[in-house]
Amino acid sequence: MRILISADMEGVSGVVHTTETNPDKYDYARGRALMTAEVNAVIDGVLEAQPDADVLVADAHGPFRNIITEDLDRRVRLVRGRPRPLGMLGGLDESTDAVMFVGYHARAGAGPAVLAHTMSDGVLSARMNGRTFGEIGFNAAMAGHHGAPVALIAGDDAACAELAELSPDTVAVPVKEALGQAAAVTLHPAVARERLRAGAIEATRRAAEITPFRIWGPVTLEMDVWGATVDLATLVPGVERLPGGRTISFTARDLPEAYRVMLLIVTLGQVPHR
């Protein structure tokens, strides 16, 4: 059995502010230590339920270099650094039996939701075939495209609810209750880790029963983005600017093509414009 754990940081217990998630800020060292410990709790649960599982961890926050490598459970392999194929899901392929989302957060515009955003602060909204998705939805659909269900989600209550709309049978472990973009009632990290370990045991045992979330056929991708990102995005062949000026549209052959164009546009939005 092969499991891919995609680990973000905004949804980790105790974390409520960018000072704890931004490598340039004063509390980042604590944030990455909390993140590493939560991932270890999930790994421990997976390997308790399935001792011979092949576990891959994809560091999926910011620079993709947050997990403290030497503190990570030695029984897994780590996907680290960027840019890379499949972004937050680096390491996903047809052999992946299930994915687990740890430290995840709700989409841009959701609320109350801790540190809600969609890939970057420059994206106001992202839609596929008219439906709004955040990182949870895009990544659940990409996993589903490869035949893998989301077996576990951990994050605030808003993140858990967002995935439940797409995959109601996923094991959800809410580690904090959102009060706003930068406020929550959070479990103690030690308690969160106990619940994550137990959740991972259950998720590993139930993974095969959970239906992957899939988006079939061509995908119309629309994104509302800030300022110059629109100008950069429309340099990409096939990307159009819709009336109103802030929305770009791209019709993709299939979900992976839409996902790649979405990642490209997010990356263009992070390029300095002037």
Ligand SMILES: [Zn+2]
């Ligand atoms: Zn993140």
